[in-house]
Amino acid sequence: MSLSRxxxxxxxxxxxxxxxxxxxxxRQHDTGGAVRQGYxxxxxxxxxxxxxxxxxxxxxxxxxxxxxSQTGDAMTDGLIVPGDPDGMACFQRADGKIVLxxxxxxxxxxxxxxxxGPDAEGLAQIERDRVHDxxxxxxxxxxxxxxxVLDPGTLTVEEQFLSLVGTEVNCAGGPTxxxxxxxxxxxxxxxxxxxxxxxxxxxxxxxxxxxxxEPVPLKAMGRFRHEAVAVDPATSIAYxxxxxxxxxxxxxxxxxxxxxxxxxxxxxxxxxRGRPSLDTRNWQNRTVRVGEWMEVDWIDxxxxxxxxxxxxxxxxxxxxxxxxxxxxxxxxxxxxxxxCTDGGPRRLGQIWRYQPGETGGRLQLxxxxxxxxxxxxxxxxxxxxxxxxxxVEDGDAEQYIRGVTPQGEVYTIGRNAASGPxxxxxxxxxxxxxxxxxTLFFNVQKHPGRTFAVRGPWPQPSL
Numbered sequence: 083m084s085l086s087r088x089x090x091x092x093x094x095x096x097x098x099x100x101x102x103x104x105x106x107x108x109r110q111h112d113t114g115g116a117v118r119q120g121y122x123x124x125x126x127x128x129x130x131x132x133x134x135x136x137x138x139x140x141x142x143x144x145x146x147x148x149x150x151s152q153t154g155d156a157m158t159d160g161l162i163v164p165g166d167p168d169g170m171a172c173f174q175r176a177d178g179k180i181v182l183x184x185x186x187x188x189x190x191x192x193x194x195x196x197x198x199g200p201d202a203e204g205l206a207q208i209e210r211d212r213v214h215d216x217x218x219x220x221x222x223x224x225x226x227x228x229x230x231v232l233d234p235g236t237l238t239v240e241e242q243f244l245s246l247v248g249t250e251v252n253c254a255g256g257p258t259x260x261x262x263x264x265x266x267x268x269x270x271x272x273x274x275x276x277x278x279x280x281x282x283x284x285x286x287x288x289x290x291x292x293x294x295x296e297p298v299p300l301k302a303m304g305r306f307r308h309e310a311v312a313v314d315p316a317t318s319i320a321y322x323x324x325x326x327x328x329x330x331x332x333x334x335x336x337x338x339x340x341x342x343x344x345x346x347x348x349x350x351x352x353x354x355r356g357r358p359s360l361d362t363r364n365w366q367n368r369t370v371r372v373g374e375w376m377e378v379d380w381i382d383x384x385x386x387x388x389x390x391x392x393x394x395x396x397x398x399x400x401x402x403x404x405x406x407x408x409x410x411x412x413x414x415x416x417x418x419x420x421x422c423t424d425g426g427p428r429r430l431g432q433i434w435r436y437q438p439g440e441t442g443g444r445l446q447l448x449x450x451x452x453x454x455x456x457x458x459x460x461x462x463x464x465x466x467x468x469x470x471x472x473x474v475e476d477g478d479a480e481q482y483i484r485g486v487t488p489q490g491e492v493y494t495i496g497r498n499a500a501s502g503p504x505x506x507x508x509x510x511x512x513x514x515x516x517x518x519x520x521t522l523f524f525n526v527q528k529h530p531g532r533t534f535a536v537r538g539p540w541p542q543p544s545l
Contacts, residue, residue: 163531
């Protein structure tokens with residue numbers, strides 16, 4: 083099944099990839115305001131990037147951005163916008179407002195990025211029993227989520243408040259079809275001197291929340307370095323990625339009660355049929371070809387709270403496929419896509435495609451980068467309203483937003499133009515679209531951390 087029935091870039095399909103890439107680079111040098119740097123479009127896409135005079139974010143001609151929120155801003159609940167915004171999703175609230183739920187990838191000791199201020203004076207404004215964990219009496223764990231409530235027309239921020247706190251390293255997650263955000267802890271911290279409870283779980287945050295929610299770890303979904311979640315709306319089955327270097331699994335969680343993950347369920351790891359413990363990383367040997375489809379089975383996992391942080395190790399021994407640094411994950415049209423940030427022979431990243439089936443489903447290596455100008459370190463992703471993938475990067479140098487067509491061809495949508503004090507470029511996180519498809523939202527995590535909204539002449543979905 084393709085990402086969409088019609089790809090807006092089909093008119094360029096007859097052009098060779100080499101010629102298209104050369105043309106993209108040539109346009110950058112010929113256009114007076116265009117960015118002069120080395121990204122390489124394999125297809126025409128949205129056109130060359132135009133330099134932002136404010137040096138925040140470069141976009142193609144005709145596109146504009148708004149900065150909705152910035153680390154350190156005052157929120158409407160009296161607290162401060164926390165640092166390190168990461169994974170995010172967009173919802174339509176019952177009253178018609180747009181809600182962004184945004185993760186914050188923070189640890190307990192990052193007081194300079196705390197929603198309570200560096201001296202923790204804001205703690206007096208919240209109920210202490212809504213904090214999941216404390217490093218000390220005055221130092222809660224600072225990971226969690228914030229809500230941004232927007233006017234759908236003007237994108238004015240009408241409310242901004244803390245909605246989950248006391249968790250740790252909330253990296254990504256995923257939306258549910260029933261209107262909530264699954265916020266994931268990318269850690270396996272044990273209880274001890276700096277933590278009162280175990281960390282490494284998923285937490286559910288409703289879009290309709292009006293303040294801090296009760297933090298309930300969904301323990302049956304497993305304890306590991308969670309990254310992202312995607313939910314099949316037909317079955318309520320959740321798929322999960324694991325951001326663990328070298329050895330990670332691709333998981334699925336089958337709930338006992340649809341839409342009620344707190345009621346428990348069964349956790350499994352994906353295994354490639356006939357190829358037990360397959361190493362999919364393609365680091366030393368190309369064990370999987372790009373475009374290759376493989377039938378899969380699912381292996382039941384036990385002791386899923388994994389006190390020894392060995393869930394993936396035990397899964398591979400039992401026959402589950404071995405992935406590396408599972409990152410972004412999003413549900414599309416009857417299928418999901420997920421990124422492995424350092425997969426492939428050059429460790430520039432892979433994108434996988436999974437389709438469920440009655441006997442387990444099938445898996446495809448959809449894309450694998452061999453050129454950092456095309457894509458480097460694919461991270462969070464989502465499916466665009468017109469059917470392409472939107473993929474953001476967390477690489478070593480420049481950070482881009484990329485589009486990927488159903489044919490696996492890449493074009494460039496935007497570039498982080500802001501630099502930190504030492505000249506580094508922060509990763510881009512949390513891409514998602516408004517319910518009407520008119521606006522792309524995303525975060526730039528650092529320097530100082532911003533949430534953007536981009537509007538412009540997006541391609542239209544087929545009817």
